[in-house]
Amino acid sequence: MRSHGFALLCLCVLLTACATNPMTGRSQLMLVSEKSVIAQSKLAYNNLVSGLEKNSKVNANPIVVGRVQTITDKLVAQAIRYRPDSEQWEWSVKVIDEPDTINAFCMPGGKMAIYTGLIDKLKATDDEIAQVMGHEIGHALANHGAEKMSVGMASGIVMTALGSSRQNRVQPEMAQFAALVAWQLPNSREAESEADKIGIELAARAGYNPDAAVSLWKKMMEATGQQSRFDLLSTHPASPKRMDDLAELVPYMRPLYASTETRPSVPVRVDDGKGKESDEPVVFGGSSLVSTGKDKPLKLVSPVFEKFKLGMAELGCEACVVQFQYKKSRLRELYDRKEWDTLAREVLETDYPQDMTYFYLGVSAEGLGLPAMARIYYSRAAELTQNSRTRCKGALLDDCAGLDVPQAAESALARLQQEWPD
Ligand SMILES: [Zn+2]
Known part of the structure; x- marks a missing residue:
């Protein structure tokens, strides 16, 4: 891992395209802007959702949707305290009706989804759902999408340069293709560990039990036998190391979980009776958040x-x-x-x-x-x-x-x- 990270870092210095991770301070290779990745993600998300809607796969059960919505609203209210600029993101969440898929995601820019397979097959508690969604939000906050694309593009550039040494020019189509391929790739182990840390902390601050981080991955591991190719586990190995690292963090999270500090309140949603949330982006940062929004951004417990x-x-x-x-x-x-x-x-x-x-x-x-x-x-x-x-x-x-x-x-x-x- 060290040598892999070392090579990337050399590339990073060579291309002078590094950024400091907004959540952890780690140097990240950044060849694409977060803004452009957010724009691309929004298009991809809208395409995905409209396709699912055509097949009636977007869950409209007010109890299920309301439950997920409440959890993600509380997490987002905390996320904004770490990255105040993310208040401008168009945060939203959908529950996708796929009883066999154990998966969830949060795209750059805050577009989230959770599959019913994760909720039902794992018999996930609210605390556990908060851990999964917190982890996914962690990827978005730490800008892992743009980083992954950058690494893909950089290797694309290198590959193209090697492959077409006669033409002294990098073909932009190749770089774009590489970026698309990178999008499908799992995150690096480093990024996974960052998302784990961010997720458990957001959840604790939002009032969700940190012990659930460990129980969640245990359940994931037990579900391995019946997993499908599209499951979270295919990109998120529930290794004993992962669970050990999370368990080590739990004592540091307890004070945040037990804290009596006023938690930012979340938007009140009006149920229109059809169990469908409006497509209007949710505006966070109402009166309840003004005071926290002006405070210094929170830093991760380390x-x-x-x-x-x-x-x-x-x-x-x-x-x-x-x-x-x-x-x-x-x-x-x-x-x-x-x-x-x-x-x-x-x-x-x-x-x-x-x-x-x-x-x-x-x-x-x-x-x-x-x-x-x-x-x-x-x-x-x-x-x-x-x-x-x-x-x-x-x-x-x-x-x-x-x-x-x-x-x-x-x-x-x-x-x-x-x-x-x-
Ligand atoms: Zn992850």
């Missing part, structure tokens, strides 16, 4: 960040140098803007051990009012400065981003020693 706050962060990926190089100017910007929370998170995301990265953790901890932890990280930076392999000064391609790290770490340590003596 066990790694929690460890950082306890002074226990360890940067351990020496091979992550390319990732770090790519991020270097952004990290310097965050440092200049004193965005300590984001700086720490993104340094932790690079996972690259160097005097400069530990120095950044030090200033972040100090900026966040954690002087004792700051000392731990500054000391580590001062230590790494001693070793030519782990110092930025003199390293290949490295200029310490214009900072005198050894000096800065030493003087910070001296200052903290004075202000907060042992």
Whole structure:
């Protein structure tokens, strides 16, 4: 996985077409804009739904539709707190009558669907439906659609370049075809893990039990024997690793689930008696959301960040140098803007051990009012400065981003020693 990610990242740097994931801070290859992917998805969704309507496959049972609608409304109200711009998306959900299909999706831009097979075959509880839909919404929020297309296009460009070395030109049709093919592909394991994290957190904040994330995948696994080709499981292996990772997150989610904070209320829907929702896009952000909408966007709970706050962060990926190089100017910007929370998170995301990265953790901890932890990280930076392999000064391609790290770490340590003596 590492080497695969490494190759993509090289491509990403080469094509200078990287974006920072709006939810996790990870670098993503981005050759197409999210806006264009949202527009394409809307067309695809409308085509799909009109086809299903012709075959009377769109469920109109007010109890079923109302149940799903309530769950997704609550999730969307939370999603907007993480990505306020998604308030402008045309969020909507359909229940598709396919009793044999265990599947659900949320396209870029918020067009969702769930198949009756998932609800009925798994005997899914509200908590479990919230986990599935939260996961799917997670893919949309983290812009995985555009990323997948970009990776497909990039490999298309490379393939075409290889295949037509006589014509010194990339054929745009090939790139488009590659993008279409990529659309059908499963997400990377990294993207899946991101969607899992986002999903369980949205659900917990919306008032759905995080334990259901584990029980859901257990049920999925048990249903493996009877799955069809179109099931969620074909693109989402319910591996023991996946369930272990989710189970590890559960304790961090409990406080969000138990929180008594007022949850944003969701639009009240008027049942027209036919059990059919109107095609009008739902407008979120009514009076109930105004106050939260103006707050700073929420950040995902990260066990790694929690460890950082306890002074226990360890940067351990020496091979992550390319990732770090790519991020270097952004990290310097965050440092200049004193965005300590984001700086720490993104340094932790690079996972690259160097005097400069530990120095950044030090200033972040100090900026966040954690002087004792700051000392731990500054000391580590001062230590790494001693070793030519782990110092930025003199390293290949490295200029310490214009900072005198050894000096800065030493003087910070001296200052903290004075202000907060042992
Ligand atoms: Zn997924």
